[in-house]
Amino acid sequence: MIHDLAVVGGGVHGATVALFAARGGMNVTLLERGALCREASGVNAGTLTMQMTRVALIPYALRAHAMWASARDWLGHEVGVVVCDGLSLAFTEREEELLTYRAGKRREAGAPIELITGAQASAVEPGVSDKVRLAGYCRVDGFANAYLTGLAYRRALLGEGVALREYTPVAGVEREAGGFALQTPTGLVRARRIVLAGGVWLEPMLAWLGVHLPIKTLVNQLAVSERVAPVMRTVVGIANGLLSLKQYPHGTVVIGGGWQGLGDRERGGVELLPDRLIGNVRLACHAIPALRSARLARAWAGLEAETKDALPAVGPVPGVDGAYVCGSVHSGYTSGPYIARLLADQLLGREPELPLFPIDRLLSPGDAPRGHV
């Protein structure tokens, strides 16, 4: 049989494209090397914030935030989304300047961020340090429980009749009359169109089609505390974006912000650097002092993709009819569902509400496919 669409990569991008394409009437298969949403989309910090989002993505992130807030309606299953206030803190003069500038730019792009004093920040977040000089305050913030993403999407995809192929690594793709044949350990899977949604593995995936798109691999460290009594009620970050902090309803506090560990595409996020882990924890406890008395339960690292200009790779693959790419979205857990839905709209022949991010801008002349694919 031949599917209308094969999506390769079962993170939040691939799973969302598959879901909305199927909902739009297409016959869809999703191929995932491991279990659904177990890479970036299952191990990320789950922060749904505007204050860490790239300015160019704010319009997308705002709509995506609304999607997460109503996940029950379109996803149908619980991902533990909590909508709450968010604060971005400045502890030094330099950070005040940075915050004022960054919050201003994000506000221009549509994010409802106000600047407030330390005292006002304490009123919003009683747990916050008294050393705050200035804070960005945004009512559109919150978080999800990322480890539930796979469970929720799995149910939704199966409910929509998507042929889900987990533990099925794709080794390559051949073009043939009327579409594509994907090589898997259990044989060829055929589809008229394909979407490559491989996160940091987009680079090797696009190479199957002879397209060279450099993707940088970020190795983000995260840490989680044991369950503790409430120490905070908002999402807390700092001016330069290197902290993300919130407490889940069950009591654990997740500490992130993009401190880098060791790893790569081949091996995954294999090693956490203790000095950076301690630095990240210090920053967190500096922001929320009551966190000091908790214990570190676990730390881990996941891989996040970044293009040359740190903007998404979402759109058609130049020179390969019927092939699309979807990923490398900064703060992509927040914006992923919305941006991936835009691509699904395009596949379904609808005009996307906001523009996609075609990759032509990122390819040098020699990077176009060489026709023999």
Place this chain on the structure above:
Amino acid sequence: MTHDLIVLGAGPAGANAALAAAQAGLKVALLDEQDGAGGQVWRQPLPGLTGLPVSAEARSGDALRAEISASSVDLRLSRRIWSVGGRFRVDALGPQGNETVEAPSLIAATGAHERVVPFPGWTLPGVIGLAAATVLIKSQGVTPGRKVVVAGCGPLLVAVAAGILKLGGDVAGIVDLAGRRDWLAALPSLATQPELLGRGLGWAVKIGAGRVPVYFGHAVKAAQGEHALERIVIAPVGRDGAYASGPDITLETDALCIGHGLVPGAEVTKLLRAEHRFDRLRGGFVPVLDAYGRTTVERLLACGDGAGLRGAIIAEQAGRLAGLAAAHDAGVVPADRFAQIADPILAAISRARPFSDAMAGIMALRPAQVAAIAPETVVCRCEDVTRGEIDAAHEAGAHDLNQLKHFTRCGMGPCQGRMCGDVAAELLASKVGSREQAGYWTGRPPLRPVPFDALMGAFDYSDIPIPEPAPL
């Protein structure tokens, strides 16, 4: 680099590894979270506690501790190892806060932890682990209750019962998963270590003299009580560990010590991404090793029960071998000298093997016992995840242990999956076909939960090495 070699764990394996390597000329750091060397089996009494009965194990421990003090080994006690990385860097929380040691070679000798196959009531106050009971007895001279039942499988049953009697305690019964036939079958192998068999028989005589009822081929079906343990119900089981026909028996007790063997604490080798394989006899996933203890990661070795259950005797010998191999690989022991010392140790290990295998066989996890866990019984006690929820998560698509963790929070609590992991994996394996398919939790720091406060120490905001801002 602060040292030539770091050894993690100062039990029989690690201590002997450190001594052997130091003797060969390496500068060795030996770290352990306890406040004395000796590990589980030769644990020393808490400081200041006198008048505890002196056992053969206490004597061996004292001898080892004396040997370490007389050596050049840099022994660092009360160090909770939480991070191991690089090639190699170890971070440990000690009395002065976080401490870092570095060396080009590392030996993991972190021992085992205990396995309890859940049953209704196992989370009631008054129910403790069998191996945990040895800690109480050895380090504090305390009996776990007034009227104790000792249950589960393996040599710790008689050791704990005898220990309680020696302290003047009352043992209301021993409930042994193994039947008389299992022990008889093991006897020829056990007889290859007359001293240990003799020690075991000595315990057995003590138990006989104390008129302690022994229920061979029985398992605890339920622990009951209103707020704490009051009684247990036991029932006969077959050789496979599944309940067999026969009457239930109720025993009044205020303390149940129960354990179903041990699981290798292979967290360090997992963290460092060495290759592992499943070995039921050795207690679970164990690092792939050569005869001397080298893992698949260069200059990383492992020995003792953390590398696969073989017991204290082999732990000592395997420790010596690993220490020697580390010294050889560091270039301080020439090949001929290495063979000269290693060969007799290898021979000693072969001689100890039948005994060790027989014991490991009696302690190995019985799949039928896991299959019999009731749906409403809690498997992960940190996060209150029941067997029924684990089965449901499999139905919902969790086909490996890490995805199961995501779907249920099983293993996400303070024990970091040490208590529930082996049983959860066995439950999943019964659905997906094998333990290999089910896999194991990804190794991650911290190796133990650590307080943020101690981890961070005192600091100024300006000390925090905050990276460059993310792009706007």
